[in-house]
Amino acid sequence: MSGTASAFLDLLEAEGYDFFTGVPCSLFKGVTRLLDGEPRYAYLSAVREDAAVGAASGAWFGGAKPVVFMQNSGLGTSSNALVSLNLIYDIPVLLVVSWRGYQGKDAPEHLIMGDVMEQWFQMIGVPYQILDPERMEEQVREVTATAEATGKPVALLVHKGILQ
Amino acid sequence: MKRYEAVEIISAALAPDHLVIGCNGMISRELFTAGDGPNKFYMIGSMGLASSMGLGLALRQPERTVVVIDGDGNVLMNMGTLANIAAAQARNLYHIVLDNGVHGSTGNQKTISSDVPLEQVAWACGYARASRVDEPHALREALAELFCEPGPAMLLVRVEPGNLESVGRVDIEPPDLARRFRGAATNADPLAG
Numbered sequence: 001m002s003g004t005a006s007a008f009l010d011l012l013e014a015e016g017y018d019f020f021t022g023v024p025c026s027l028f029k030g031v032t033r034l035l036d037g038e039p040r041y042a043y044l045s046a047v048r049e050d051a052a053v054g055a056a057s058g059a060w061f062g063g064a065k066p067v068v069f070m071q072n073s074g075l076g077t078s079s080n081a082l083v084s085l086n087l088i089y090d091i092p093v094l095l096v097v098s099w100r101g102y103q104g105k106d107a108p109e110h111l112i113m114g115d116v117m118e119q120w121f122q123m124i125g126v127p128y129q130i131l132d133p134e135r136m137e138e139q140v141r142e143v144t145a146t147a148e149a150t151g152k153p154v155a156l157l158v159h160k161g162i163l164q
Numbered sequence: 165m166k167r168y169e170a171v172e173i174i175s176a177a178l179a180p181d182h183l184v185i186g187c188n189g190m191i192s193r194e195l196f197t198a199g200d201g202p203n204k205f206y207m208i209g210s211m212g213l214a215s216s217m218g219l220g221l222a223l224r225q226p227e228r229t230v231v232v233i234d235g236d237g238n239v240l241m242n243m244g245t246l247a248n249i250a251a252a253q254a255r256n257l258y259h260i261v262l263d264n265g266v267h268g269s270t271g272n273q274k275t276i277s278s279d280v281p282l283e284q285v286a287w288a289c290g291y292a293r294a295s296r297v298d299e300p301h302a303l304r305e306a307l308a309e310l311f312c313e314p315g316p317a318m319l320l321v322r323v324e325p326g327n328l329e330s331v332g333r334v335d336i337e338p339p340d341l342a343r344r345f346r347g348a349a350t351n352a353d354p355l356a357g
Binding site: 019021042044046047048050051052053054055056057058059060061062063064066080081083084085088089090091151 | 183185205207208209210211212213214215216217218219220221222223224225228242244245247248252338339341342343345346349350
């Protein structure tokens with residue numbers, strides 16, 4: 001529902017996020033449509049999720065507050081970027097990650113990551129919240145405060161149906 | 165030409181207000197050894213991503229000159245970002261690739277850059293300029309002109325395999341290095357120190 005997608009982007013902007021990159025997922029296609037369609041977002045459509053994390057990190061050096069959108073399959077591709085760049089240099093980025101494979105109900109390629117995604121974040125030490133449409137504003141504020149206090153990346157996990 | 169000779173020539177051509185990102189491995193260690201400064205960031209991990217970081221920084225700071233000092237192994241690992249850089253037409257991004265044809269930091273195992281000319285890949289992607297040099301005089305000449313015209317530009321420097329024997333390790337803690345570089349990149353008057 002693009003109303004929520006638009007409200008979510010407004011919340012990110014209100015929290016100061018001003019650099020948007022990522023790789024699309026059907027679970028947040030409403031967001032990507034808005035990012036792609038509106039020049040002021042200057043959305044960088046990245047070739048891979050780790051490249052998006054790298055570009056977001058470079059933008060952070062330039063003073064930006066970056067967001068990276070990705071499907072959870074992209075966590076595999078961006079693991080090394082997160083553990084050997086962001087988590088050791090203290091480069092905060094907000095990751096908005098779709099939850100494909102939730103509770104085993106999805107195409108086969110999503111099932112394993114869907115099953116282990118929370119453990120994966122816990123294992124590498126990236127704090128996360130599961131996005132709740134009723135509490136989005138509070139959640140964006142909380143993960144942003146965590147990122148600012150720690151200098152580490154943080155994540156919002158997005159279920160099907162919320163940002164479509 | 166040995167790579168460290170090229171690194172020294174490149175270091176001498178960089179200005180204090182250039183924002184310089186060195187890729188991981190021996191290249192950053194040699195860059196650090198040739199001359200440190202707050203305008204330099206050295207990667208120690210996340211192989212391949214120096215170019216992506218340079219792109220994000222160049223887009224965010226369009227008035228600043230951003231220089232990525234990359235290696236052939238790094239470029240090959242993240243070749244898709246050449247397309248991202250070209251598509252974004254990052255005019256302030258200069259991509260210098262030290263191409264020795266091997267993974268020099270892990271024991272000189274061959275890369276495939278001898279079969280795939282990376283400056284031609286960059287050109288085909290849509291870099292504004294892309295060229296190759298392989299000796300010191302040509303490198304100095306190319307550097308004298310490199311920053312005078314808009315990018316994105318790739319200057320590929322073909323060098324011999326081999327690392328500087330007495331190369332130092334970057335002795336700045338990663339978070340300190342990141343803060344220092346962010347300070348240099350966001351300082352409105354970079355020459356004020």
